[in-house]
Amino acid sequence: MSPSLATDTKAVIDRLPHIISTFPVPDAFHQIAEELKSVFHFDRLSLTLISEDKNSAAIEFLYSTYSDSHLPAGSVLPLNSSDLGEVLSTANPVFVHDTSKGRCDTDSLLLKDGICSRVSMPLFYGGKIIGVCCMGSRQPFNFPESQVCIWKEIAPFVSVVAENARLAWKLKESAGILAVETAERKRIEESLCKLSLTVEQSPGAIIVTDTKGAIEYVNPKFTQVTGYSAAEVAGKNPRILKLGEKSSEEYKRLWETLTAGKEWRGEFHNKKKDGKLYWASASLSPVKNAEGVITHFIGIQEDITVRKHMEEELKSLNELLKQRASDRAVQLMESEEKFRKISASANDAIIMLDDDERISYWNAAAEKIFSYSKEEAMGKSLHTLIIPVVFQSRHLEGFKEFQMTGQGPVIGKTVELTALRRDGGEFPIELSLSGVQIKGKWNAIGIIRDITERKILNARLLAEIEGRKKVQERLKHLVKELERSNAELQQFAYVASHDLQEPLRMVSSYTQLLGRRYKGKLDADADEFITFAVDGAARMQMLINDLLEYSRVGTKVKAFEKVNCLSVFDHAVSNLRIAIEESGAVITHDEFPTVMADTLQFTQLLQNLLGNAIKFRGKETPRIHISVAQKEGEWLFSIRDNGIGIDPQYVDRIFVIFQRLHSKEEYPGSGIGLAICKKIVERHGGLIWVESELGKGATFHFTIPVVN
Ligand code: ADP
Numbered sequence: 283m284s285p286s287l288a289t290d291t292k293a294v295i296d297r298l299p300h301i302i303s304t305f306p307v308p309d310a311f312h313q314i315a316e317e318l319k320s321v322f323h324f325d326r327l328s329l330t331l332i333s334e335d336k337n338s339a340a341i342e343f344l345y346s347t348y349s350d351s352h353l354p355a356g357s358v359l360p361l362n363s364s365d366l367g368e369v370l371s372t373a374n375p376v377f378v379h380d381t382s383k384g385r386c387d388t389d390s391l392l393l394k395d396g397i398c399s400r401v402s403m404p405l406f407y408g409g410k411i412i413g414v415c416c417m418g419s420r421q422p423f424n425f426p427e428s429q430v431c432i433w434k435e436i437a438p439f440v441s442v443v444a445e446n447a448r449l450a451w452k453l454k455e456s457a458g459i460l461a462v463e464t465a466e467r468k469r470i471e472e473s474l475c476k477l478s479l480t481v482e483q484s485p486g487a488i489i490v491t492d493t494k495g496a497i498e499y500v501n502p503k504f505t506q507v508t509g510y511s512a513a514e515v516a517g518k519n520p521r522i523l524k525l526g527e528k529s530s531e532e533y534k535r536l537w538e539t540l541t542a543g544k545e546w547r548g549e550f551h552n553k554k555k556d557g558k559l560y561w562a563s564a565s566l567s568p569v570k571n572a573e574g575v576i577t578h579f580i581g582i583q584e585d586i587t588v589r590k591h592m593e594e595e596l597k598s599l600n601e602l603l604k605q606r607a608s609d610r611a612v613q614l615m616e617s618e619e620k621f622r623k624i625s626a627s628a629n630d631a632i633i634m635l636d637d638d639e640r641i642s643y644w645n646a647a648a649e650k651i652f653s654y655s656k657e658e659a660m661g662k663s664l665h666t667l668i669i670p671v672v673f674q675s676r677h678l679e680g681f682k683e684f685q686m687t688g689q690g691p692v693i694g695k696t697v698e699l700t701a702l703r704r705d706g707g708e709f710p711i712e713l714s715l716s717g718v719q720i721k722g723k724w725n726a727i728g729i730i731r732d733i734t735e736r737k738i739l740n741a742r743l744l745a746e747i748e749g750r751k752k753v754q755e756r757l758k759h760l761v762k763e764l765e766r767s768n769a770e771l772q773q774f775a776y777v778a779s780h781d782l783q784e785p786l787r788m789v790s791s792y793t794q795l796l797g798r799r800y801k802g803k804l805d806a807d808a809d810e811f812i813t814f815a816v817d818g819a820a821r822m823q824m825l826i827n828d829l830l831e832y833s834r835v836g837t838k839v840k841a842f843e844k845v846n847c848l849s850v851f852d853h854a855v856s857n858l859r860i861a862i863e864e865s866g867a868v869i870t871h872d873e874f875p876t877v878m879a880d881t882l883q884f885t886q887l888l889q890n891l892l893g894n895a896i897k898f899r900g901k902e903t904p905r906i907h908i909s910v911a912q913k914e915g916e917w918l919f920s921i922r923d924n925g926i927g928i929d930p931q932y933v934d935r936i937f938v939i940f941q942r943l944h945s946k947e948e949y950p951g952s953g954i955g956l957a958i959c960k961k962i963v964e965r966h967g968g969l970i971w972v973e974s975e976l977g978k979g980a981t982f983h984f985t986i987p988v989v990n
Pocket of ligand 1: 944
């Protein structure tokens with residue numbers, strides 16, 4: 283060692299303690315490199331630090347006399363690179379005098395920098411190799427023993443710088459980790475804050491329970507929905523909301539799902555604090571820690587009461603709709619079925635035409651009436667099939683109007699027309715036509731009745747009516763004729779009986795004179811003959827009187843007036859006074875009405891009937907009762923007696939003039955009384971008849987209209 287180098291080395295070693303305390307580390311390294319430069323002749327000084335786990339090595343600092351190094355600071359070197367590997371395994375310096383000889387990959391890069399010789403020296407700290415200091419030169423240079431000694435003195439200082447660098451690096455690394463951790467914590471805090479806000483402001487009610495189900499937390503929404511404060515529910519089981527609709531099995535299943543670590547979703551019908559009910563859609567799930575152990579349960583409920591009500595409403599609406607639809611379907615089916623049956627069994631042809639005048643429906647009756655089967659008729663134009671040629675153009679014109687407007691000359695009407703049968707025969711029909719719109723097009727429905735028989739019947743009826751009219755006219759004429767001849771006859775009877783009375787009185791008085799004067803003076807036969815003649819004349823007189831009286835009923839008439847039947851009755855009774863007294867007859871009656879009558883004739887009517895009741899009495903005292911009843915616009919008078927009665931076979935005969943059932947000797951009379959009664963009753967618009975049996979009395983009924 284030259285004296286100057288020794289001086290320099292000493293000065294360097296003196297300065298180094300100050301340099302190593304220099305910060306930052308790169309500055310210290312550079313100062314050291316500058317100091318070393320005065321002792322060693324290198325062009326490039328690098329400090330490579332080895333990682334603690336000895337897995338990698340990187341050039342930490344580089345000092346070079348040239349720029350643009352191919353192995354700059356930061357280059358990561360392979361640990362098995364020959365220099366590094368050797369230094370690490372031997373813990374001794376490694377000398378390479380000629381890099382061009384090529385020992386490893388880094389050599390080529392150093393060569394590119396012009397480094398041809400180098401020495402790599404281990405740096406120890408705390409007894410461990412922490413790095414390698416490599417000095418390279420562009421000149422081949424020797425590292426004599428003297429320099430090795432100097433290096434050994436300087437190496438501890440370089441090692442301190444290396445250790446400082448390592449510590450600085452570690453510090454930086456820790457600072458980096460710390461920064462990352464701080465950022466992560468901040469992020470977690472932020473997200474926790476967000477989460478907390480989310481939970482607090484969640485629109486869903488949130489419950490957190492421990493693993494036994496005791497509530498640990500509820501959010502404000504829960505309080506709002508249920509009415510329970512957080513303090514009120516703390517430690518309680520969410521069961522406090524339970525309504526009791528869900529079965530215990532369901533709750534059991536829910537709990538099993540949760541404790542098995544799975545989520546449970548479903549709906550609850552819950553009870554609020556105030557007892558009101560609400561529907562909630564809930565999602566319950568377990569909360570697990572990093573080890574997968576369940577630590578809590580969390581429940582999120584959404585109030586779906588409104589939705590539920592709407593759903594229920596919708597459901598019932600749906601049900602209603604479904605019901606209506608099915609009712610409608612049934613109705614449709616029924617009406618279709620009905621239509622099918624009606625149409626199949628109808629006697630009238632039912633025909634439907636599409637908007638093109640083609641037949642789209644043809645029922646069984648149409649087949650029968652027109653003699654075309656359904657298959658033959660369907661799709662054909664109606665006019666070609668059943669309308670006589672002369673009417674076709676008119677029909678087509680009408681149909682054209684119908685096609686456009688749905689209206690036509692016969693739409694909505696029932697008309698009589700002539701139709702054509704398959705055999706070409708024409709016949710009368712009655713057509714009822716209507717229009718229906720199907721998919722916007724007018725279709726026609728015709729109901730056709732074959733009225734051939736009706737026409738024939740009508741013609742027959744007309745003829746019959748005509749005939750009857752003639753008969754009626756003839757009858758009218760006859761009645762008039764009869765009335766005329768009746769009146770004439772009556773007049774004749776009256777005139778005859780009236781005019782016969784005079785000559786008869788003569789015959790009667792002269793035969794009586796003959797009798798008085800010549801009785802006993804002629805022979806016995808003559809006496810007998812005279813007696814016969816007197817009797818005959820007397821009887822004839824009586825008959826003529828009766829006849830006159832009878833004919834008077836029709837001729838000597840008085841206008842009807844309001845008659846009080848009681849006064850009529852009193853009059854009749856007073857006329858019959860002697861007969862009543864002789865027989866001791868007892869006559870009773872109902873309340874009498876007032877009627878419209880000819881007073882004289884009505885008196886005669888009652889008198890005749892009461893007189894007969896007394897005359898034809900039996901052994902008992904006559905008991906007579908007149909009952910009166912009102913029936914269908916008529917008064918019914920019934921005169922009931924307890925006399926000898928009448929054999930029912932003669933009940934009609936006794937009303938005929940001069941018809942009697944007894945001889946004069948048995949009961950006096952001429953048989954005119956009831957004939958007169960009949961004539962009076964009929965003249966007043968009523969009827970007379972008798973009900974009786976022999977020996978059981980008789981009841982004579984007559985009617986007379988009620989006075990309005
Ligand atoms: P006459 O009383 O003069 O015989 P009527 O014309 O009054 O004639 O009666 C006809 C007949 O009807 C009577 O002869 C009698 O046989 C029968 N007859 C009428 N009224 C009664 C009566 N109340 N009871 C039984 N028979 C009667």
